Amino acid sequence: MGIEIEDKFDVTQDYTLPDLSDLAASVTGPKSHQLVALYYDTPDLRLAARGVTLRRRRGGDDAGWHLKLPKAKGVRQEIQLPLTRSTRVVPPDLAELVRAYTRGADLDVVAELDTRRSVTVLRDGDVKLLEVADDRVKATDRREGGRVVRWREVEAELLDESRRALLAKVGKRLRKAGAKPSAAASKLAKVLQPAPPPRASCKPGSAGEAVLAYLAGQADALLAQDPRVRRAEQDAVHQMRVACRRLRSALKAFKTVVTDTERVQEELRWLGNVLGEARDLEVIRDRFGKELAGLPPELIVGPVRDRLGADLLAREHEAYGRIRDALSGERYYALLDSLDALVAGPKLGKAAGKPAQDQLVTIAAHNWSRVTKAYDTAQAVQDPERREIAMHDVRKAAKRARYTAEALEPTLGKDMGRLAKLAEDIQEILGTHQDGVVAQETLTKEAESARQAGEDTFTYGLLVGIERDSAERAHADFPRVWTETVKAVEKLL
Template sequence: MATEIERKFRLPQDGRITGLGKVASLGDAHEWQLRATYFDTPGLTLARKGITLRRRTGGHDEGWHLKLPGEGHAREELGAQILPDSSPLQVPDALRCHVQALVGDAPLVPIAQLDTERRETDLVVPDGRAVALLCEDQVTVHRIGAEPQQWREVEVELTADGAPLDLAEISAELVAQGAEAQPATSKLVQALGDLLAATPDGEPSAARVVGAYLAAQVRMIQAREAEVRVDAPDAVHQMRVATRRLRSTLRVFRELLAAERTEPLRAEVRWLGEMLGGPRDAEVLKARLSAALDELPPEAVVGPVRERLTAELDARHAQTHRELVAALDSERYRDLYQMLTALVTEPPFLPAADGPAAEVLAPLMRKTTRRVTRRWAASQEAVGAEQTELAHEARKKAKAARYAWEAVSPAFAHGKDAARAWKQVTETLGVAQDTVVARERLLELADVAHAADEPTFTYGVLYGRQLAHQDDAHDEAGKAIRRAKRASA
């Protein structure tokens, strides 16, 4: 971590520093075209704390920079390289971790772009030391939904050979020449202006409530990517759940959203979820079948069943994880990442979403409940494979209800209770669906074992037990749905 010591000044639009009297002479000069994209949460959490996070191209310090408040005019700075082929919208994990405690569930997205025409000049004192760097900047700021801003400013930054006294003397000479001393405020804070003072007031709109939930899922995808790449524990699961929540929320509240933007996004999020599903499903299935094997009496385990389960499912996990990492390296994922960022920076809500949250969202929540109960009722009238399929559809609708209630809980007093009740439904029906997947995989494993001249008796025992678990789960699901329906009323 480096310490940056500088002072800032404002010049008239046509002002220029031509000399510093006897204090210092102007040495070598260089001109740069700089472009800095600043990242923050939608609520400007970092800027409100005096923290700046940017990606800069051009100049001698090209890269990612995180600047933290220090003592007086000093700021602590951390950096990271811009990696080849990396997305310009992805904050390096090495910097993200330093602000994670502050940003919480909020994503990090571009909030402003600053284009700077910079002239850098060495300031040399009479004994020949280059004690500081004079930066004269013509700044142009671009923000979504706002007119560009422009100003001129001067920064004087101490070099390794400089001392605080040098900085004080140079600053005094600049003021004597008409430069106006400025607070130690970043360009970003100047660019954001009144936005930093603004706070939401009154009853929240549907757009604000749902938008905050969507942003939280984008943040989870952002934050877990590095861990997913190295297959860290639970990382794939968390990222996959975020994709499911995101897709479901876009669908449940699609009446409030611009379909031309959200429908293509839903399709791409589905693709990402499918890629995450490969290693996650293998992981879950291994845990489920291993636990089922542990429950069998020793005499029921005939042949190298555990070794076969472990080898086959570990191989499946490894293969699908390699495919997942390749997907994260693809142009398709980079395009998706850009779409996710735009979901936060330019929310696609229709005017109807500007109404009071509870009033706008209540009819949509009633629809989510009806969808579950209709599918469940249909499953109870069916038998065999048709019943299994309809129960699975009911589970999908229950997940949509669960995620929807999670999203709108700030607008409804009973929102959290309803979300918990629907979570119980999804977990119960999830057990039933897991048994379906487990039985399919057990048949495949039995075929592999048979081809290897291994006994297949135990696979049949496990199959029967999974079938019994499915019946038990369906019995419990009906009770859970009735409880969730009452909690949602």
């Protein structure tokens, strides 16, 4: 797997590559390659429409199967596998990674690209810094009986991520010589010209425009995490779960703008719960690992690290298996279809057509009032245990107020960013307390298992003490944070 950082340029057939020798210690090349690539997609181009490229390429220094995922923050993730004999069957590992896009549809060859490539490499000694590829392309659209398109393009790919300034300098030099930034995201897009996923439009400046833009962004974020979750990449489950929560929160908060979304909300809740098991185990395993690392070695008695590390990791892997099963099922595909339909043709309420400033500030204020009402309700409960449960509702309300404010910041400005931060402060301190309580329960269960196995439980007691202290400090500090937050919000709203 690699991260692709590159700029593409359209050039004329008689374009002359400028001298780049002054931009690096040395320049080697050009070296020529003949590349033949077959591109795979569904008949209706579901991959290309989302900026996904799946190909089998012969020739050059990186022959094999390549999967390029959509660009995010200027980079594209590329996954490579060795070349296989078959041109008909996509390697199962790659087919699995695009399931969220294909949703069960077959993959077949949709295009063939024959490229004569001339490569120039900018170096610092033995280190390759940047590669400039000058490509003359013959592309055949295999869907339309052999329609052929020819063009020339230049691609500057950064090989050393620390040298982004070099990429900018090379790009400037290429443009000065007459190159123009490519209008197409990829060679495949240039020949197939896939239509992007449909998006509903609303009156400029309306509440509907702002809300639909946010929903579309979060739906894209959820989809983008799917391949990363399947590969169990760092933080991927967390990011996908957050996208679920933000979507569900927005659909609740903006129910007067986008209507009739209860079914989608319920399915997002289901997916969030599927993701939650592995994420919670990941968090608590990391938590215990840091606490054990902070203890003197003589205080770690018995196989505590195994129980709180390897055992929890095994459970986490089992949870990942359940996630992969869910992500390959019809229920998940139906949810993705529902999200596509939501951003393409939502049912809009009367509030959607009204000015964003008027409607959305009112919604933000209403969502904060839910936090204060939940707090007042919790404080009225006399029984301490029941009050703790009620305070969990305060945390959930604060999280929804935070997500709502984050959604509105691009439209309403910095005040919404401040509101989101204030709501997050409430969410975080209540979360610290709740996490400490849950950690104590987990440690107590693990200690009992250790006791039954005849192991020393001394270290578990120490860890319980650490967690109890953390929870109690958060509990004691909450009244101050609450008072300061309420005053600050009153000034904003």
